[in-house]
Amino acid sequence: MQISLAIPTATLLKKRSGLAAVIAAAAVLASAPYASAATQQASSKPVVADVRTLAALDFAAGDSPENITVNPDNSLTVSTLGGHTAAGERPALLRIDPSGRSTVIVAGQQGDAFSGIALDRDGTTYYNVVSDDASRAGVWKLPPGGAPRRVAALPTDGLPNGLALDPAGRTLYVADSSKGTVWAVPASGGKATAWLTDPALAPAPSLPFGANGLRFHRGAVWVSNFAQGTLLRIPVTATGAPGRIHTVTSGLTGVDDFNFLNDRSDVVFAAQNSLNQVAVVHPDGATETVLTASEGLASPTSVAVRGNRLYITNAGFAEPHDAKVQRGTINPAVLNCGPAS
Template sequence: MRPARTGAASPLHVPLSAQPQLHPFEKSAMTSMENSTTASAATHLKKRSTRVAVIAAAAVLASAPYASAATQQASSKPVVTDVRTLAALDFTAGESPENITVGPDNSLTVSTLGGHTAAGERPALLRIDPSGHSTVLVAGQPGDAFSGITRGRDGTTYYNVASDDDSRAGVWKLPPGGTPRRIAALPTDGLANGLALDPAGRTLYVADSSKGTVWAVPASGGKATAWLTDPALAPDPSVPFGANGLRFHRGAVWVSNSAHGTLLRIPVTAAGAPGRIHTVTSGLTSVDDFTFLNDRSDVVFAAQNGLNQVAVVHPDGTKETVLTASDGLASPTSIALRGDRIYITDAGFAEPHDAKVQRGTINPAALNCGPAA
């Protein structure tokens, strides 16, 4: 059963307007959509086709075999137990979850992909309480997608909007009890994905999966600047997702690259510039978003979307699989931790499109690492 759903608690994201419908999110669309980007069509149609092709690639990843998966060790002890569905979502209504944060009251804020997975549907920010009841906080425009989200210390929610409309694409903020507004524009031919706020609450960092770029955005609002563009962040022709998940952790910006299967650490200098890129691990096939065991630990929990797996990456770069499809994973896109609780968003890209949010319990002793590992 789906949890009860209540209406929007805040105004619509932008005034209603007619938007062209996107094609359904399905594997068979990828080739034709990619070809359409090279055809001599109108500019806005090219942008739309490119974006849908990038999103549609995830459906291909969700069913593609990966030879490198065998090199990742399975955990000998159960690191995560008691995994169950907290909230079932409706893929056909655009409720394919993309990203997640946990609030102080243990409620979740979840972004959905809207029209990027279900033609003509709206993306949303959902609040899911500990019982699984969900409420729409913000509803977006048909054809758009909400991707990365992060939370400020004052309770403000920041989120990315992927759109072909210049007036909507960018980083938005939702103050507690307030109205959403855009604080920075981003290119419509990019794909804003992971999002993080620095500890000072001054700068937001955005992973652009199409452009191989990390953008820096003032949290107070202003112009987005290319903080770092590098081949290590870029996609490739076979996997059109480059930089994907992004976290600010212990003085560095950490980024996953889906195309390369890497987890990268980029120190932030005293002047705020990017330092030398360090590859924490490679062979992390089909990696999507990730998070850390806690604020003091470099132990990473990473969603492997196309493999239907969650992996733990240790500080020395070794990896172990801790959850699989047998635990109900269905295209996991992001992970959040609070204490010994783990929360996983499952986008349900592959049939039967089992979109949902899962909850489980972490056994830290099974990780064989200290609190500051």
């Protein structure tokens, strides 16, 4: 079914790169009648079981989760979007321990939003700040035991979203949902450069959110496109330039961020924000729905995997605004791709 999404022009003009635009889009998506892409079928197999709420968050207070990483101690770092209806609520980075207890580790500024997160092996956390303030918009880092600082500025008329660090720890890649661009940023600090701008990353006239989630995996930058419902694989050449874009699948309506079963596998778990679903994308591009609203999903924005654990951030855009982090158990044998690592 062809889906038409109308987003208030005034809202986008007011704050195209910021939180107001994100919330306006999400409200429309959550209330529209959706149908899954034809390639998607609800799975009859228990790929993910025992889905429970790990941490309930307060949507009204701005704790609407956006992105997630799993730390070596099995705690989580979660970014939040900040204020929705109440003025003064600020975005944050939260540390959630395995018991579900939440602690603020970075508090942002009023009017900003935090989006993608990446973790370095030394424990440094990188995160995107969406802001209309040119002194704050960009990629920031939080070193272990240190204070946050900005490593690169990004345009205030963009919308930095997914974020990933290459295995060497040298280059950060940022998906810009407004500009249809992947930025490259030196992890040590410096100027952001447009690594790739392409129609495959672009938003659509009726839905101005294109390139969304981003991961670096097995020598390639992988990007989801929210507007086009695609998952893309972009090889990184020996010179560091982007190779030819390969469309892994085009059957992911409302796809947000995603992650891999493990470092060796190209099996993907993808959050479908507008459908209240999580899908599995197989290496041949086939997709299957593995979690739905019946498991409590509420505007899922991102997923993370550690061993056989699947973590899901739920932004709670629609009533009753059930913002939370969920945890489930993956059965890798059902996926026929070996054990998770």
